[in-house]
Amino acid sequence: MNANRRRYLGIIWLTILLTGVTALGQATVKVEGKGFSEEKLKSALMARDMPYRVIVPPKYLSDGAARFPVVYLLHGLTGHYSNWTDKTKLMQYSSDHQFIVVTPEGDNGWYTDSVSTPNDKYESYIVQELIPEIDKKFRTLADREHRIIAGLSMGGFGAIKFGLKYPDKFSLVGGFSGALGAAGWTEKNAGAIAKSMDLAFGPDEVSESRKANDIFRLVREVTPDQQKALPYVYLSCGTEDFLIANNRDFLKLLNDKKIPHEYREHPGGHDWVFWDEQVREFLMVAERRMKK
Numbered sequence: 001m002n003a004n005r006r007r008y009l010g011i012i013w014l015t016i017l018l019t020g021v022t023a024l025g026q027a028t029v030k031v032e033g034k035g036f037s038e039e040k041l042k043s044a045l046m047a048r049d050m051p052y053r054v055i056v057p058p059k060y061l062s063d064g065a066a067r068f069p070v071v072y073l074l075h076g077l078t079g080h081y082s083n084w085t086d087k088t089k090l091m092q093y094s095s096d097h098q099f100i101v102v103t104p105e106g107d108n109g110w111y112t113d114s115v116s117t118p119n120d121k122y123e124s125y126i127v128q129e130l131i132p133e134i135d136k137k138f139r140t141l142a143d144r145e146h147r148i149i150a151g152l153s154m155g156g157f158g159a160i161k162f163g164l165k166y167p168d169k170f171s172l173v174g175g176f177s178g179a180l181g182a183a184g185w186t187e188k189n190a191g192a193i194a195k196s197m198d199l200a201f202g203p204d205e206v207s208e209s210r211k212a213n214d215i216f217r218l219v220r221e222v223t224p225d226q227q228k229a230l231p232y233v234y235l236s237c238g239t240e241d242f243l244i245a246n247n248r249d250f251l252k253l254l255n256d257k258k259i260p261h262e263y264r265e266h267p268g269g270h271d272w273v274f275w276d277e278q279v280r281e282f283l284m285v286a287e288r289r290m291k292k
Contacts, residue, residue, distance in 0.1 A: 029056055029138070035091035041133050047119040052081050052130065054138065055094050055101040067139045069146035069290055070100045072126075073279065074111060074155030077179070077196060081105040088276040097283050099148075102134055110182060110200040111151075111158025115209045117199065122158075127166060148286050150174030150234070152275045153243070157182045157215065163231040164218040172289050174234035176278040177241050177270050180250045183214040219253050233261035234285055236278050238268030 029037050037054045059066055073090075075083045084090050084103045094101050106122055114120035135142035149170050151159040156178025163173030185194040186205055201209045211217060222230070233254060237247040244265075254261045264281070268274035 045121045045125045053103045057098050067141045068100045070140050072102045072149040074151030074158045076153035087272045093280045108196040112200045114200050115202040145171045148172040152176045167229045170231045172232050174282050181246045183210045236264040238274045240269045
């Protein structure tokens with residue numbers, strides 16, 4: 001290779017590193033100035049484009065052969081996929097770890113296939129479309145042991161539910177201030193805050209959809225053989241959070257069923273101060289689990 005060609009290739013490589021764009025993997029990763037890549041998936045199940053953001057570790061851009069575990073982070077009720085990157089120091093925290101981090105859009109759909117809106121299939125979308133998209137488009141370690149999901153409030157419910165319903169897909173699940181009893185709440189027994197739950201699960205307190213998405217029921221009915229296949233569970237809740245009793249009830253059930261987990265209570269409420277601290281903690285837990 002002559003000197004001019006070496007110089008030319010060196011300029012290209014330097015440009016790649018400085019702009020945060022790499023074409024060495026399955027797809028070009030365009031990292032925005034804020035540190036994430038803005039993406040869209042043309043969803044057949046949702047009948048619309050579904051946005052999501054992706055954060056890749058620094059090594060992803062510098063080592064075109066390396067593959068990485070994936071952490072999916074789910075937002076809460078009234079939130080959006082952009083919350084994790086806009087309201088926390090997630091980019092700073094993730095730079096200390098070797099994870100691809102994905103933040104999907106869940107609207108107010110409770111990460112469930114809605115009984116009232118045919119094209120709001122948030123559960124099927126994430127499991128059947130988004131996860132395969134990420135594994136195809138990015139250099140992931142595309143197996144259960146290297147796939148993790150967590151979320152806050154509504155997203156905490158969704159993440160724990162995905163772990164219980166799809167234990168073959170996740171090795172670690174986490175809920176921060178999780179609305180874990182959501183499948184049992186209706187506008188009649190919980191007020192206006194539960195209107196979105198009626199839309200997702202149906203207004204009937206004993207509907208088939210509510211039974212299928214009741215994570216308390218899923219845990220109570222788990223068999224010893226099924227228990228062995230479950231992912232490790234991480235739970236946390238602030239002591240001033242209105243969902244603290246709900247989380248303690250779920251903790252008792254995990255203890256009764258001897259499902260491997262860890263639970264943390266800290267002073268704090270249902271807010272981004274608590275969730276910012278928890279996403280930092282959870283990434284450290286995830287790294288320790290990966291090392292095992």
